[in-house]
Amino acid sequence: MISVDTEDEELLALLRAEVSEQLPPPVHTALDDVVRRGRRRLRTRRLGAALGVVAVVAGVGVTTSVLRSSLPGGMPSNQLAAASTSSVVTTTSGWTSSARSDTRDCSNGISVPGEPKVDPVNLDAVNKSLLAALQKVAPKASSKITRSTMLPKPTSSDSVLASTWADVVDSGGGGSVYIEVHGFSGTPTQAADSERFVNGECTPPRRQALPDGTVMQLYAPLSYDPGHPSQALRVYTPTHRLYVITAEGFASPDWTQVANAEPGTLAVPPGAGRHSLPLTEDQLTAVAESLAAGG
């Protein structure tokens, strides 16, 4: 116990009284502002985390942070929900809805016991698997790895163990595929359940289980900016590897330096990009299956 004597007690009682007597000015913060900033932060954190590691690994100061200025900063509140997911979702065979009849609340994930596995990743194998899969599913596209990162000694269970960007350029323009590798705890199904709404939207993702126990979860395309939509697919393998594979409607040449910001602060300007996803859901699924086969 902390020793708090009588004089301290009097002092603290006065402090509590003064705090409770404060009459604050009206609140200026609107819920919509917080939600907008929160969504922007979710997106920026995902992109910025990977590229920030590049700067450390490569030692060339490539990027310290990434802003995506096209996020819905100026969007009216009544369009917030509609903006988070696209309204058109094509159906792909093999996928079933992950919607659950026992819950309608998508605000909280189900906690999964244990600490995620954070073993180092064989990045070369991931890159080779990715390029081979892209060549197979999109033979007419030009694909190349543009940035890769890896944490040789992960210190946090939240760490991005490895990441890699590949440009995918076809007649429709330049797009990219971005992969993050994480660990997870629990079974693949438990982990997938806990991340059904991980991107902040409330549309239940679709799910597919592979014979080896891998669970894949396909999310609806996000269309914050029509210039560069994105679509994510999460792969939970029985070896507790999580691959977050995101098809992006922009390529590495679309990153531009943000004016009046630190050198290396990059953004994809509004309207930049190919205005479509570089991979169909079938192609994205094939890439995911290829990575899943690597464990």
Next chain:
Amino acid sequence: MALRDDGFADFFTSRFDGARRMAHALCGNWLEAEEIAQTAFVSMYGRWNKVRIESADAYLHTVLTRAFLDTKRRGRKREQVMADPPEVMVEQNTSSVEDRPSLLKALQEVPARQRAVLVLRFVEDLSVEEVADALGCTTGTVKSQTARGLTTLRKAYGAVTGLLQAAR
């Protein structure tokens, strides 16, 4: 608004004012307090899918305190805040405090981390263990920071009032 946001909306609506009050105790300025509270809720939104309802309040204490400490680490200047005065002047209830030196003002003389410990411990009424969780430190650190913070607070308040011994 999507269901995910509905859950967050309920939490925001019921907790924002309290968070702003705690931030005000930490920083002593309502505008800055609102910014700190807003930053904390934005941070919570980003993690909302991982926040369990039963631990949401504890998590709010953590992110709010960190948001406050971050502003101090960045060496933020008060002039920036005061450049945008509130639209509505608030008449303080001074009937019971008009002659009383401000303890809140004295609290601002306490170093930021010690101040955070005092506010969490004695204004928010958290246990030593809960404060340690919020600040990511040991209970021993909380105890020592509490003792130092109280000493500094006594000095700062005593300098104004002359009623309390400056230091013992």
